[in-house]
Amino acid sequence: MNTREFQHLLIGMALIIGAFIGFTMLMSHPLAGAAGQSWYAFDFYADHHHPAPTSTPSPPTPTPTPTPIFAQTTMDAGGGTFTPLTTEPVTIHFPPGAVTTDTLIGYTRHLEGEPGRLSGADRYFALTASQQGQPLTQFERPISLTIALPPDHTLISSTLGLYWLQGTAWITKGISVTDRSRTSLSAELDHFTEFAVLGRTNRIYLPLTLKDYPRPFYMLNQLRKLTACENMGNHHLYIQVKDAAGEGINDIPVEIRWGAGAGDNIIAKTKTDINYDGNVQEGIVVFTMFKGTYAVSILDGDGQVGSGITADYQVDEYCGEALGNSLYHASFELIFQQGN
The missing domain is CATH 2.60.220.30 (Chondroitinase Ac; Chain A, domain 3)
Known part of the structure; x- marks a missing residue:
């Protein structure tokens, strides 16, 4: 190989090495594109190395509300x-x-x-x-x-x-x-x-403890027959249920019984009503009595019972000239109160 041929060989090798270096730099440094995107100088490289688009995650499907x-x-x-x-x-x-x-x-x-x-x-x-x-x-x-x-x-x-x-x-x-x-x-x-x-x-x-709610206790604070002037010929039970502070309580179940049979009773709830004295009060049950002996108790708790209530032996009693109490015509007031 003469000198000229050797020079041509060196020039060719330099061209090959330069092309290889340039090719490597193009692959490792992408060109900037519009809107911040990137691509590489060679289509065959871009087809395989373009960053994959990021997908927007779908929101979770809400749990459907049961239809009433x-x-x-x-x-x-x-x-x-x-x-x-x-x-x-x-x-x-x-x-x-x-x-x-x-x-x-x-x-x-x-x-x-x-x-x-x-x-x-x-x-x-x-x-x-x-x-x-x-x-x-x-x-x-x-x-x-x-x-x-x-x-x-x-x-x-x-x-x-x-x-x-x-x-x-x-x-x-x-x-x-x-x-x-x-x-x-x-x-x-x-x-x-x-x-x-x-x-x-x-x-x-409670921690390591199991407790029952106590049932309220009702004391029979008063059971009396109305006077002739208070009664004026009626034959009623006037029942009132009060709380510990002395206020009438509505919606308390009261049982009134006049016999031992399954149907010899009635359950009434206290409400706002007119008492024997004409005043509107809370916690009242007004019940019309007939012949027989009655017992009254509160079903919403434990407590005393008002019993032996009857108008079967009532003697005549007057309010002035008016007959207020008489046989089968007497009324009674009962007051139950929650204990503290």
């Missing part, structure tokens, strides 16, 4: 019974004359509400009534409800009540419980709204 159970029927002046669905625990009875024309009745079962200091029995529902598209706010006669309770509820049976929602508070005004047991609750009411069965739980839990 709804049913409706039409009730007329003849009355009847409405059981919304075979799966629902509520039966609604309309006595004849409760409504005067065709009325659309709606039932909606809700999820659990906020009962406050009381506990629920998984019975939250709303009732509506409308006539020709207009809400019916009052019935001509009380409507009866019977509500089946879940067998595993933990509420004290004697504290069960039917409540309705006024604003954010559950109250019992206008509702009379006619029967209660561990498995069912029956009540009468005068209007439709949102309702719940509430009561006190059977016990509270």
Whole structure:
């Protein structure tokens, strides 16, 4: 190889080495593109090394809210019974004359509400009534409800009540419980709204300790026959239930019994009513007596019983010239009060 050929060989090798260095630098330093994107000088390299686009993650699918159970029927002046669905625990009875024309009745079962200091029995529902598209706010006669309770509820049976929602508070005004047991609750009411069965739980839990709630104790503070001038020919029991501070308490169940038979009694709830003296007071039950001997007790707790109450041997007693007390015509006042 002569000198010229050797020079040509060196120049060729330098060109090859320079091309290789330039190729390497192009691969390791991408060129800047529009909008911050990048590509490489060679299409075959860009096809395989362009950064993969970042995908936007899909938001999680929300858990669907269970749809409230709804049913409706039409009730007329003849009355009847409405059981919304075979799966629902509520039966609604309309006595004849409760409504005067065709009325659309709606039932909606809700999820659990906020009962406050009381506990629920998984019975939250709303009732509506409308006539020709207009809400019916009052019935001509009380409507009866019977509500089946879940067998595993933990509420004290004697504290069960039917409540309705006024604003954010559950109250019992206008509702009379006619029967209660561990498995069912029956009540009468005068209007439709949102309702719940509430009561006190059977016990509270503390660390390593299990306690029962004490039942209230009621003392019979007074049992007396009204004077002739107080009675004026009536034959009633005037019963009042008070709290420890001496204030009347509404919605307390009172049993009045006049015999040993299964039907020889009645259970009435205390309410705001007119007492024997004409004053409107809370915690009152007024019961009309007939022949027989009566006993009165409070079902919402333990305590004393007022017994031996009868007007069968009453002698004539006058208020001025008016006959106030007489045979079978005498009235009695009973006052029960919660102990401290």
